[in-house]
Amino acid sequence: MFSQVEDALMDSFSRVLTKLAVFLPGVLALLLAVVLLALVGAALAWGIRSLLTRLRFDERVGERNSAGVSDWAPSHSPSLLISRVVFWMCVALGFAIGVSAYDAAGTSDLAPFIFPYLAHSIGALIILIAGTILARYLSRSVLISAVNARLNYARALSLGVKWLVLIFTAAMVLDHLEIGGRIVEIGFGILFGGMVLALALAFGLGSRDIVARSMERTAEKTTPIDRATERNDTPRSVRHF
């Protein structure tokens, strides 16, 4: 009886040791691949950054695009953004190679699960970053426009837009990662619909005068041929331009 227990324990211990012996080189290979590709990535990023600096890439982008790529970039430098993207792509590639090496080392069913999920995770990360940037951009745009339209609840409006986009992004990320299933869809539908309704009510009730005035102005607007004096805005004692 005891000898059978002992044999079973020895067998288990032996299997654990075998698994460990197979696992450790795999982990080592994974680490090695990540470190190696990170070094290659760093070198590539440095090279690309130097090249772009020499080509005055930031200035050229700045001249052509006053409100685009540079706002997405770290420290508002498009060349830095590109070099960092290259670096992290190399790191992700190293991780993928490492996982495949790990898989080759013995655990046969890991790669088919990890790779698609890794691809989904990268997609989700990109959606998250883009959504966050878009949320910030739109919330600022709304805030500034609302302030210039003299709306007292400008901040609330801006926060509403920001959270709408963030919730939309979060739902997309979760859907992409296949987390939550239909709960996310239903929850998102309820939350998003509720927020849109609340914002529409707030905006509609709070600024109906502004909307009416704006529509009146649009209806009265005539074709401006020379002749801009034909447009007589409300007589005011201050002229800005």
Add this chain to the structure above:
Amino acid sequence: MSTTAAMEMRMESQVASDAVSTETVICLGSWYSDAPADALQPLLQVLREALGDRAASTLIAYPVSDPEAAPWHQDGLSLQPYPSLASIHTLTVQTSAAYLSLHEIMRNHSASCGLLLGAEAHSLSPVAIRGLLDAVHNEQADVALPRYSIGPHDGLINAAILHPLTRALFGVRNAFPMALDLALSNRAVERIAAVAQQQTATGQPDMLLWPTIEAAAAGFSVADVSSGVREIPHPTTADLATILGALTASLFTEIETKASYWQRTRPPVAMHSINDVPDVSLPAPTVSPEETSELIESFRIGYGNLHELWSLVLPPQTLLGLKHLSRLPAETFSMPDTLWVRIVYDFVLAHRLRTINRGHLLGALTPLYLAWVASHIQANSSTENPPETLARAFEADKPYLVSRWRWPDRFNP
């Protein structure tokens, strides 16, 4: 009339117009595009009076969309249609396309002087138009800009930003650096057309140009011509943020482009003054307390909501000044010139450094500008020559801009 007959008539007219060499080209802006002859009559009458003997050597070009349109003559004036490149700018000011058209026509006729006229040009006095042409022909100025007589509460963006900033940085003392009408010498047109060409090549024919800044950078002379009262056309948009954004974006970009020029200390640009038209002091219209309160309220709403954005752009000392300002009652509301100067300079820097999206940055300037307007209205009765005082404040604080431009990361309390 058959097509052949029309072509023959056009060629005859061309020959007739080329018989006398053209010294001056007067180019009417895009506002006169396809204008019927009747609509041009008031302007032609003013031009006839202004040109006098010079009419024979002057060509008046006006924009048309019909490529078959023929030149014509009327009472000694030669009129020639040209294909319109420009559309009407929101601010009804001259754009790159207008300068390119002027350059093209001047080159075709080997003219030595060009005059661009903006909307409502018939309200200019003939003496003012003659003064602009004389500045180029007789005084050898390269860029002649008019000095309109406007009310103390008119042209406030110009008074708050455009004039003092161009004066402090580029040494150009013209009252209206973004004028509706201007006269240019041949070499000035060539230089400005080269800049305009770059912009139209990148698909931006409606970009604004700053002729006085180009003149300063090229070492050309400028002239300030008193022009009396002129009807100033309304922008085609009533949105202040759009107007302010368009003007400041253009000027701030120009400042960035010419940074190597203005960072060096230089004497003011040589300027001829022609004062044939007496300046008119228009009375300040009464601004109702409600209107002033509206302006102050706009600033306060901005302060309550945009503080976070402003703190990315403005240093703590300026933010503190704004905090004090937001707490002042309407009766004593007053923005010190030094505070406004710092705000403008910090926005110029933030525009260059792209601290935040440029569209957002310029949008966030509007409530601050309205605070300046409110303060300007309050102070107008008590201050002597406010534009001059403000321009001097900009000049005095220029070292701050230069220093921060060179070392933007240096500690700035």
